[in-house]
Amino acid sequence: MDETQEGHTSTVSHTDSRPGPSDGQEAAAILEVSRAAVDPELRAAVDALPGSMRRIARYHFGWEHADGTPAAGHAGKAIRPALVLTAAAALGGAPARAAAVRAAAAVELVHNFTLLHDDVMDRDATRRHRATAWTVFGDADAILAGDALQARALMLLAEDPHPAAPAAAARLAACVVELCEGQHADTALERRAPGEVTLAEVLTMAEAKTGALLGCACALGALYAGAAEEDVAALDAFGRESGLAFQLIDDVIGIWGDPRRTGKPVGSDLAARKKSLPVVAALASGTPAAAELAELYALPYDEEDEEGITRTVLAVERAGGRDWAQEQAADLMSHAMDELSRAIPDPEAAGGLLALAEFVTRRST
Amino acid sequence: MDETQEGHTSTVSHTDSRPGPSDGQEAAAILEVSRAAVDPELRAAVDALPGSMRRIARYHFGWEHADGTPAAGHAGKAIRPALVLTAAAALGGAPARAAAVRAAAAVELVHNFTLLHDDVMDRDATRRHRATAWTVFGDADAILAGDALQARALMLLAEDPHPAAPAAAARLAACVVELCEGQHADTALERRAPGEVTLAEVLTMAEAKTGALLGCACALGALYAGAAEEDVAALDAFGRESGLAFQLIDDVIGIWGDPRRTGKPVGSDLAARKKSLPVVAALASGTPAAAELAELYALPYDEEDEEGITRTVLAVERAGGRDWAQEQAADLMSHAMDELSRAIPDPEAAGGLLALAEFVTRRST
Numbered sequence: 198m199d200e201t202q203e204g205h206t207s208t209v210s211h212t213d214s215r216p217g218p219s220d221g222q223e224a225a226a227i228l229e230v231s232r233a234a235v236d237p238e239l240r241a242a243v244d245a246l247p248g249s250m251r252r253i254a255r256y257h258f259g260w261e262h263a264d265g266t267p268a269a270g271h272a273g274k275a276i277r278p279a280l281v282l283t284a285a286a287a288l289g290g291a292p293a294r295a296a297a298v299r300a301a302a303a304v305e306l307v308h309n310f311t312l313l314h315d316d317v318m319d320r321d322a323t324r325r326h327r328a329t330a331w332t333v334f335g336d337a338d339a340i341l342a343g344d345a346l347q348a349r350a351l352m353l354l355a356e357d358p359h360p361a362a363p364a365a366a367a368r369l370a371a372c373v374v375e376l377c378e379g380q381h382a383d384t385a386l387e388r389r390a391p392g393e394v395t396l397a398e399v400l401t402m403a404e405a406k407t408g409a410l411l412g413c414a415c416a417l418g419a420l421y422a423g424a425a426e427e428d429v430a431a432l433d434a435f436g437r438e439s440g441l442a443f444q445l446i447d448d449v450i451g452i453w454g455d456p457r458r459t460g461k462p463v464g465s466d467l468a469a470r471k472k473s474l475p476v477v478a479a480l481a482s483g484t485p486a487a488a489e490l491a492e493l494y495a496l497p498y499d500e501e502d503e504e505g506i507t508r509t510v511l512a513v514e515r516a517g518g519r520d521w522a523q524e525q526a527a528d529l530m531s532h533a534m535d536e537l538s539r540a541i542p543d544p545e546a547a548g549g550l551l552a553l554a555e556f557v558t559r560r561s562t
Numbered sequence: 563m564d565e566t567q568e569g570h571t572s573t574v575s576h577t578d579s580r581p582g583p584s585d586g587q588e589a590a591a592i593l594e595v596s597r598a599a600v601d602p603e604l605r606a607a608v609d610a611l612p613g614s615m616r617r618i619a620r621y622h623f624g625w626e627h628a629d630g631t632p633a634a635g636h637a638g639k640a641i642r643p644a645l646v647l648t649a650a651a652a653l654g655g656a657p658a659r660a661a662a663v664r665a666a667a668a669v670e671l672v673h674n675f676t677l678l679h680d681d682v683m684d685r686d687a688t689r690r691h692r693a694t695a696w697t698v699f700g701d702a703d704a705i706l707a708g709d710a711l712q713a714r715a716l717m718l719l720a721e722d723p724h725p726a727a728p729a730a731a732a733r734l735a736a737c738v739v740e741l742c743e744g745q746h747a748d749t750a751l752e753r754r755a756p757g758e759v760t761l762a763e764v765l766t767m768a769e770a771k772t773g774a775l776l777g778c779a780c781a782l783g784a785l786y787a788g789a790a791e792e793d794v795a796a797l798d799a800f801g802r803e804s805g806l807a808f809q810l811i812d813d814v815i816g817i818w819g820d821p822r823r824t825g826k827p828v829g830s831d832l833a834a835r836k837k838s839l840p841v842v843a844a845l846a847s848g849t850p851a852a853a854e855l856a857e858l859y860a861l862p863y864d865e866e867d868e869e870g871i872t873r874t875v876l877a878v879e880r881a882g883g884r885d886w887a888q889e890q891a892a893d894l895m896s897h898a899m900d901e902l903s904r905a906i907p908d909p910e911a912a913g914g915l916l917a918l919a920e921f922v923t924r925r926s927t
Contacts, residue, residue, distance in 0.1 A: 230718040246743075247740070249745070340679055345738070347709065347712055351716040352739075362728070363728065366720035373713035375612070378614060379709040381703060
């Protein structure tokens with residue numbers, strides 16, 4: 198999940214009519230309380246870095262301006278650490294939640310290490326409405342600061358005397374490997390011709406890039422609660438599937454979202470010829486609209502061609518891309534809820550995780 | 563320590579007259595036996611990576627050609643894993659050595675992660691006589707493969723049930739942070755004017771970049787032997803100081819080495835205006851030769867200007883750069899030996915580590 202896209206939520210009103218246990222207020226409160234618990238650990242971990250690495254990391258987290266003066270902003274919504282703490286609390290109550298604070302900070306450090314590196318690779322110039330670290334400090338320093346944050350994350354867990362710490366560290370490190378493979382696949386898929394990309398490949402990539410760390414966050418919380426292996430696995434699946442559902446909904450917004458709400462021009466993902474999930478599903482549909490879409494996607498991008506964009510949007514829709522994505526997202530969320538209630542049968546105990554999943558996936562389309 | 567430079571040792575004869583306990587044969591035998599012990603663990607860790615990351619890593623290690631066909635070459639001399647095993651054996655005998663194999667593989671994975679990233683940052687096109695990974699797979703994939711190797715290294719230790727594993731993981735992660743700061747400092751120092759760089763800064767940088775991981779390797783071996791904290795610290799200092807001594811000697815070779823033996827043209831480091839340790843010491847000497855050197859270093863590099871290079875070599879020498887570097891290296895080695903014998907008073911038990919340190923630092927000048 199991309200923080201830039203996460204940024205949409207603050208300006209997107211919740212017009213989704215799907216009934217949920219939460220109106221977003223509960224999730225906002227959980228995020229707030231979680232940030233308050235994790236922030237000191239996170240800042241201590243970053244401040245323990247040597248001078249240059251600390252400076253770049255503090256800039257990236259939004260705690261400092263480029264010149265080193267303090268900045269007020271905090272670093273995104275920090276959904277992942279909230280998932281760690283909320284999963285720990287759901288399965289092990291307040292003591293597990295308190296014990297999992299270091300693990301929550303470690304997950305957030307890993308997330309930010311991948312953001313630093315992804316921005317270098319994708320040449321993204323802004324994140325969270327600020328210039329990305331590589332544009333300020335150069336590629337080399339952004340790469341090094343990312344490397345140092347990964348090391349710092351795994352160091353936090355290595356130094357944690359909690360009995361769950363080694364398993365948590367192994368799981369987080371395995372997740373990093375999956376994130377790397379996902380980022381590689383994303384870049385590789387974008388280089389290939391649209392017709393050569395299968396839906397299964399794009400789903401695997403999206404799960405690795407977006408679902409894996411959300412699943413890992415939930416699993417780490419379960420580990421710190423001393424949960425049984427099948428409950429750890431169920432919570433991993435819950436986070437993973439919620440993450441993939443988020444990606445599907447985000448792709449739908451990227452095509453059909455209201456530009457006043459998304460902050461992006463209509464169809465900008467299509468104009469950029471992105472192989473998003475609805476597009477690949479549409480291309481694979483075998484419909485006449487799929488053939489038309491393939492032709493349109495073969496044309497070079499022309500930003501003046503509003504009619505071309507409109508035709509492309511319609512082709513994806515008529516080829517079933519929108520319906521498919523929405524059904525998939527609903528199926529995934531339904532399955533995620535099954536996993537959640539399997540691990541945590543008490544709806545009250547599961548409420549916090551449900552609220553966070555709804556918050557992550559609930560988007561105005 | 564750079565593997566490319568390590569590569570010199572195979573062609574450099576040992577004309578150093580300093581008496582040592584070893585003629586290099588002992589070290590070569592230790593390296594051979596160590597590689598045989600660590601290689602299966604290292605290959606298993608790399609082969610457990612997902613497809614793309616595995617392919618890039620296998621290429622980088624020299625086990626595969628760029629097209630994925632098997633290659634015969636092995637990846638460098640693997641001095642660091644040999645230090646882990648030899649330190650473990652010196653302090654804890656054969657059982658400690660056997661227990662430390664995973665840690666040895668983890669150290670080698672970390673070393674190779676930093677090589678992958680350093681090559682991207684430094685735009686180095688060859689390593690171990692082969693095209694570097696970024697030139698074959700692109701920057702993004704080389705960065706990702708490095709990230710995955712770091713994760714895999716710390717995962718090996720997180721999954722290791724040995725009681726020393728958490729402390730080893732914390733120490734290795736802390737070392738990664740130091741390596742990052744060292745690489746940052748190296749790049750930053752090269753961008754500054756020669757007169758503005760202090761000797762202390764260059765020594766700190768060289769210790770972080772070259773000494774830290776050699777020290778960490780020795781310390782990890784000591785941890786797996788269940789050594790007392792002061793012995794772990796002494797072995798870290800032994801490895802660190804040997805590493806810094808190596809760097810000083812390597813810098814001397816980079817200026818005064820025989821091109822037929824080093825494979826580099828005479829004075830190539832000077833032509834590139836490198837702020838190596840002998841040069842910075844010479845510039846800081848306050849001698850008339852220092853002023854001449856500063857003037858020469860301010861001139862742009864002209865590869866045709868053999869007379870200019872000769873004058874620069876002489877200026878560094880007359881300003882005392884060569885003598886200083888050789889004295890420093892001797893002092894460091896002497897101190898490293900003190901640390902070694904403090905932790906391991908029995909000369910026979912310490913013999914293997916001594917042989918490896920001699921092997922690392924013994925260079926024809």
